[in-house]
Amino acid sequence: MSALFAKPLSVLNVGIASFADAIERRGGAAVRIEWAPPANGDARAGAALARLVNDARVEAANAQAAERYLAAQPRLEGIGVAREALPGMGTRMILHAGPPVAWERMCGPMQGAIVGAILYEGWARDAEAARAMAKGGEIAFEPCHHHGAVGPMAGIISPSMPVWRVLNPVHGNRSFSNLNEGLGKVLRFGANGPEVIARLNWMRDTLAPALQAALGKLGPLEIKPLMAQALHMGDEVHNRNAAASSLLIKRLMPALLKSGAPAADAAAAVEFIAGNDHFFLNISMAACKAMLDAAHGVASSSMVTAMARNGVEFGIRVSGTGERWFTAPAPLVNGLYFPNQSIKDAAPDLGDSAITETAGVGGFAMAAAPAIVKLVGGSPRDALANTLAMTHITLVRNGGFTLPALDFAGAPACIDARRVVDTGILPVINTGIAHKEAGVGQIGAGVTRAPLACFAKALVELKTSCR
Amino acid sequence: MYIHKRVANLYRDSVSLMQLSAALGRLPGVEQASAVMATPANLELLRGARLLDGAPSASPNDLLIAVRGKSTAALEAAIAAAMEELQRPPAQAGAGGLAAQPPRSLQMGLAQVPGANLALISVPGEYAAAEAMKALRLGLNVMLFSDNVPLADEAALKRYARGRGLLMMGPDCGTAIIDGIPLGFANAVRRGAIGVVGASGTGTQQVTSLVHRRGAGISQAIGTGGHDLHQDIGGITMLRGLELLARDPQTRVIVLISKPPSPRVAKAVLDAARRAGKPVVVNFVGAREPASGANLHTAGTLEEAALAAVALTAGRRPARPPRPGRKIPKTKFRKNQRFIRGLYSGGTFCYEASSLLGEAWSNAPVDPARRIKEVWKSSGDTLLDLGDDVFTRGRPHPMIDHRLRNQRLLAEAADPEVAVILFDVVLGYGSHPDPAAEMMPALLEARRNRSLVLVGSVCGTDEDPQGLARQESALRKAGVVLAESNARAVRLAAAIAGRRA
Structure with a gap:
């Protein structure tokens, strides 16, 4: 039975604004919808969206996917070696950030990092030979995401690199990430000189064993409570990890001292971690990956389970559409640039680190990190507004990640591709900016948005698979 | 006696938990209450405070609520209150002093105004059907002002609405008056006992205005859109409108306005009109044949329809249509001027x-x-x-x-x-x-x-x-x-x- 006549007329007005004025002048109630053609006027996506809004199957699937995301309990188990730990990792394989991309199309920093990884693995004598090898098709390049892993910026993981091992015992899934090298001349920005390779060697030979010994002593470390605490200390655990890195070292240090690791190694490890405010980032990313993989693969679900960039394309994956990537050109990042650098020098958006936003932290939890908004050019109010805007495109608020500035409401999480297309509100991403040439490093930081076209394409596919 | 409840994997900061504990302690029948993250140290504290004994199966990521008091009922009520507070919906959580963002979709609008019951849609025709379908899927009645919607889409929208008991006015619906509120192109008329279902916007405007000018009023004026009585649509909205007005206690007389429908649709509409249980005035503009039936009254023009409806609400039989009574102005035309x-x-x-x-x-x-x-x-x-x-x-x-x-x-x-x-x-x-x-x-x-x-x-x-x-x-x-x-x-x-x- 229609609720018309029985209840007072209450109108949602879409289109001609004066119709709402007339309703109000005659004492009626009208809300003006700020409408624009959904999906930038893409008729196929618009029609798919219309059939998916409030669809019972999609709603049920999303509830299930979100529940799995919320229930996941990522746990840091230790350190492994990529070739042994990562499922499907080949001996002559290098993993990279974002959706699949061929060598010829890769951006400068990614190519530079791959050259570095080849040198690190000892597959070639010099950079020139490494380049020829990469070009010659001798090495398989695959996305980290295809192997349960995530990596910031270029996201390069080669077989002998140490990786964080994360387990979500609730659903039994594992995820991985490489170890953070710090700032400056580092592989993830495409640097591949001797000092970069030397640091990677040290991380493999000294840092990783020390950390493994410490974690062995400590036992598995629950990551979510650590992230939650860091959110209360001014981090958003994507572009600001100062608090989380401190909390981590606080947990690791006693165990490391008791682990029997050589004192000089322990000291070097502690000094390295203490000198890198982003050390926790890769753990945060692996934890987010574990939570989202738990929610992946629920048929008919429109929940986004990955957002990742390879420096050429921005790609997303959706729970109900399997392993497919939906891509659009990666945007250039409007942000604050270091002295003598500008957007003209920037590589397009790069890295798997948008997995944090996908999991409801990073840009989605910007309200927690007022200190970061200056870096990304805004006021603390903008940070709150960004987080609040994300509530309109997400399925839940994560009670595990509460935000003090918003009266301890949970962080908005579980992006609904339908709502993104319907509202045109695009997921906000806090990100570092890489120089477009290999090895120059980070040249700025900013806020960017996921491209609408990815979500529109996903809806068309979801509509087909929902038939 | 004391009881406790474990909430798995829920983190709250210690200040929030102390506030919650204090609030629970003030509840009737509660002697002491504590909500904590279940770390070994906190569990020890609870045991020390005689709120717990033994080692509950809880991890440091779990939240534990423990209460002590005299009766099971009071303690269970306290636990329930705690759960309610912990699960307080985010909508009630603050927005940090920021104004709400204007809604950018029907779904967002509905979240802001959960009592909304009608979407008035006037977007360009190519987007109109999709917008209307979203509105219907969200349980909203629709007035679709937009034109240039394919007939197949209109049929799909109207069948979907019919299956869910919703009213789908339009596409190409210019005029409606619901609860006295004008929608689209509509006149300000007083409320009254005459209900209108119109396939024509200006037709509805003429009838409702004339009713008002004759001192009577309109209960509801439902628009169907110009193609509703096409045989591919079958008058779905006119039939639904008739049904709504037949059931509506405010409506004592119904007026139907349309161009002449296809014979099959006309029959369905007139059959339904005969079953309405109240007088129905039918104006199929331009139709030659009068509709028959005890409660049916055929009107040759929109004005006749309005006058007949006014008469019927006053308990009178409709009068014969008036001839132009006014004096015809005498004008001298030239020979070919005609x-x-x-x-x-x-x-x-x-x-x-x-x-x-x-x-x-x-x-x-x-x-x-x-x-x-x-x-x-x-x-x-x-x-x-x-x-x-x-x-x-x-x-x-x-x-x-x-x-x-x-x-x-x-x-x-x-x-x-x-x-x-x-x-x-x-x-x-x-x-x-x-x-x-x-x-x-x-x-x-x-x-x-x-x-x-x-x-x-x-x-x-x-x-x-x-x-x-x-x-x-x-x-x-x-x-x-x-x-x-x-x-x-x-x-x-x-x-x-x-x-x-």
Whole structure:
């Protein structure tokens, strides 16, 4: 039975604004919808969206996917070696950030990092030979995401690199990430000189064993409570990890001292971690990956389970559409640039680190990190507004990640591709900016948005698979 | 006695938990309460405070609520209160002093106003069906003002709405009045006992305005959109509207307005009307055959429909339609000056005129044989619906923008064979704020230095923003002969030009 006549007329007005004025002048109630053609006027996506809004199957699937995301309990188990730990990792394989991309199309920093990884693995004598090898098709390049892993910026993981091992015992899934090298001349920005390779060697030979010994002593470390605490200390655990890195070292240090690791190694490890405010980032990313993989693969679900960039394309994956990537050109990042650098020098958006936003932290939890908004050019109010805007495109608020500035409401999480297309509100991403040439490093930081076209394409596919 | 509850994997900061603990401690029958993250140290504290004994199976990521008191009921109530507080919906959580973002989708709007029950959609036609489908899927009734929606999409929308008990007005629905509130192009009318279901926007405006002018009122005026009685749609919305009005206790008389439907649809609608349990006045504009049935009353014009409905609500039988009683202005025409030119902003008014004049050429003729060949050049008696797509391409509707009609009015006035120019003026929400002023220069120019009669009718009420009296008085000053309804204006024009209507 229609609720018309029985209840007072209450109108949602879409289109001609004066119709709402007339309703109000005659004492009626009208809300003006700020409408624009959904999906930038893409008729196929618009029609798919219309059939998916409030669809019972999609709603049920999303509830299930979100529940799995919320229930996941990522746990840091230790350190492994990529070739042994990562499922499907080949001996002559290098993993990279974002959706699949061929060598010829890769951006400068990614190519530079791959050259570095080849040198690190000892597959070639010099950079020139490494380049020829990469070009010659001798090495398989695959996305980290295809192997349960995530990596910031270029996201390069080669077989002998140490990786964080994360387990979500609730659903039994594992995820991985490489170890953070710090700032400056580092592989993830495409640097591949001797000092970069030397640091990677040290991380493999000294840092990783020390950390493994410490974690062995400590036992598995629950990551979510650590992230939650860091959110209360001014981090958003994507572009600001100062608090989380401190909390981590606080947990690791006693165990490391008791682990029997050589004192000089322990000291070097502690000094390295203490000198890198982003050390926790890769753990945060692996934890987010574990939570989202738990929610992946629920048929008919429109929940986004990955957002990742390879420096050429921005790609997303959706729970109900399997392993497919939906891509659009990666945007250039409007942000604050270091002295003598500008957007003209920037590589397009790069890295798997948008997995944090996908999991409801990073840009989605910007309200927690007022200190970061200056870096990304805004006021603390903008940070709150960004987080609040994300509530309109997400399925839940994560009670595990509460935000003090918003009266301890949970962080908005579980992006609904339908709502993104319907509202045109695009997921906000806090990100570092890489120089477009290999090895120059980070040249700025900013806020960017996921491209609408990815979500529109996903809806068309979801509509087909929902038939 | 004491009980506890574990909430797995829920983190709250210690300050929030202390506040929660204090609030629980103040509840009746609770001696002591504590909510903590279940770390070994906290569990030890709870044991020390005699809130817990043994080692519950809880991890440091779990939240533990423990309460001590006299009765199980009080303690369970306290646990329930704690759970409620922990699960407080985010909508009630603060927005940090920021204003709510304006809604950017129907779903967002509905989240802000959960009691919303109708979506009024007027987006460009290519997006209209998708927007309407979203609204229906969200459980909203819809008025779809947009035009140019494919018939197949309209059928899909209306069938979906029917299956869920929702009202789908339109596409191409210009006018509705729900609970006294004007939607789209509609007049300000008082509320009353007459319910209208109209497939024609201007038809509904004429009937509702005339009802108001006769002192009666409208319960609801439901629009169906112009294609509802097409055989591919089957009158789904008219049937639904009839059903709603038949059930509505405020409605004592129902008026149905449409162009003549296909015979199969007409039968379905009239069958349903006979079962309505209250008088139904039927005006199928231009129809030749009267509808039969004890509670059915056929009206030949929109005005007759309005008058019949007013009479029926007063318990009277509808009177015979009035003949034009007013004095016909004596005008000296030249020898060849004998034709009527109708320039309409309301499509149904044009159609009604075509039905009454019979032989006139028109772009909206009742008799397909009288379809005009060249719309930009009149000949003989010609009636033009200037709201037709051919005229509105790239410009606003003539109810909003009078320029095209003014130009055409001067062109007709310059034609030496023209005796009478006939037109409508539609007031109400959505229409131009002062049509008389907008038309004035052209009306004055048209009659300069020549004998020519301007005949018009104003569709509107004293409560309309433009003011009926104000508009009529301005038009009279410009020399326009005014009739109360379109039908009267047509008959008057015919009489002046010396023929029957």
